[in-house]
Amino acid sequence: MGVMTSLATGAAAFVGVFALQTASRVVAEEIKDWLPFLSEKLLTFAVNRLPEVERGRYRAEWIADLNEYPGKLTQMLRAGGFCFAAVRIRAASPSSITIKSELSVRLKYIFAVPRLRRMFWKGVSFQACFAAFGIWGLLHFHWSFLSNLLYCILGIVASFFVGKWLTRNESRRSVSKE
Amino acid sequence: MASDIRITGPTLKVLGQMLTAPESGISGAEISKATGVASGTLYPILFRLEKARWLSSEWEDVDPSQAGRPRKRLYKVTALGCVESKSAIADLVPSNGRLVWES
Numbered sequence: 392m393g394v395m396t397s398l399a400t401g402a403a404a405f406v407g408v409f410a411l412q413t414a415s416r417v418v419a420e421e422i423k424d425w426l427p428f429l430s431e432k433l434l435t436f437a438v439n440r441l442p443e444v445e446r447g448r449y450r451a452e453w454i455a456d457l458n459e460y461p462g463k464l465t466q467m468l469r470a471g472g473f474c475f476a477a478v479r480i481r482a483a484s485p486s487s488i489t490i491k492s493e494l495s496v497r498l499k500y501i502f503a504v505p506r507l508r509r510m511f512w513k514g515v516s517f518q519a520c521f522a523a524f525g526i527w528g529l530l531h532f533h534w535s536f537l538s539n540l541l542y543c544i545l546g547i548v549a550s551f552f553v554g555k556w557l558t559r560n561e562s563r564r565s566v567s568k569e
Numbered sequence: 570m571a572s573d574i575r576i577t578g579p580t581l582k583v584l585g586q587m588l589t590a591p592e593s594g595i596s597g598a599e600i601s602k603a604t605g606v607a608s609g610t611l612y613p614i615l616f617r618l619e620k621a622r623w624l625s626s627e628w629e630d631v632d633p634s635q636a637g638r639p640r641k642r643l644y645k646v647t648a649l650g651c652v653e654s655k656s657a658i659a660d661l662v663p664s665n666g667r668l669v670w671e672s
Contacts, residue, residue: 448642449612452597455639456608459598475609480616 426463430470437473442484449477513554520550574621576657579606580614584654587624587646594627594643615644623650 434457438450453473457466524546574580582604587595601611618624629641646654 451639452642455641456596456598456601458638459596459602459641469608472608472610473612476612479609479613483613483617483620485620 423463426467430457430463430467433467433470434473437470437477440474440477440481442481445480445484449480509554509558512557513550516553516557517547517550520553521546524549574617574623574653577614579604579610580618581658581661582606583611583614583618584623584646584650584657587644588651588654590644590646592645594629594645596629596641596643598641600644618650619644621650622647623653 434450434453437453438446441449453470457469460466460469521543524542576584583600583606586600586603590600597608597611597615600606600615601608604611606614615624615626619626623646624644625647626642626644629643631640633639
């Protein structure tokens with residue numbers, strides 16, 4: 392019985408190792424075949440991070456670069472490096488988009504549309520009044536829920552009037568247009 | 570612009586390699602192989618050096634269909650780059666087997 396058990400265990404182990412080896416080989420082959428596709432995707436991702444004027448040049452240059460490395464895994468790792476390179480090149484590029492320029496573009500669009508402009512100013516006034524009355528409420532904290540609630544209501548009411556006042560020119564302009 | 574260049578360790582390695590490069594120029598991959606600087610660090614350095622006119626680059630003069638591979642972008646050190654990089658390297662002094670900046 393002991394010999395039979397050992398034989399069965401040995402056979403099972405042999406089959407297990409063989410199956411594992413075959414499976415790992417299949418998985419390795421599969422990954423190997425996917426690596427060029429991943430490299431291409433990473434390269435495209437990196438190129439799209441670059442300023443538009445540099446994209447054509449760097450795409451061609453980086454394809455040639457990858458071509459100088461024979462290993463598919465090395466190529467993929469190098470393509471991954473291009474993603475970091477692209478971000479740094481974009482940051483160092485004089486034509487790159489900065490946070491300031493992005494914000495100014497967004498604000499320009501907001502102020503171009505009257506309804507958005509009104510919403511913006513009302514939002515600003517609401518935040519300011521709410522913060523002011525909130526701070527006032529905290530400074531004059533009486534452990535009373537009602538007093539704090541009152542300050543919040545005051546903030547909302549004040550923000551309504553401040554918002555109206557900030558967008559008063561807007562209303563006048565629309566009235567005069569009509 | 571030239572004074573804007575940050576001379577870091579990898580930048581020095583790249584400049585050192587560029588000074589010994591052949592007249593025809595050297596590709597990014599070749600610089601990477603020679604210096605061990607990874608692609609993520611190398612290309613921003615080459616970009617900055619090129620913008621500062623320390624380096625110039627041009628496409629390799631081969632026909633890709635005949636060569637059976639894509640054209641490489643070859644980098645060459647300019648006269649300005651030669652002077653500036655030599656002066657940057659000259660500022661370094663040996664210390665414990667490494668090069669450090671003179672304090």
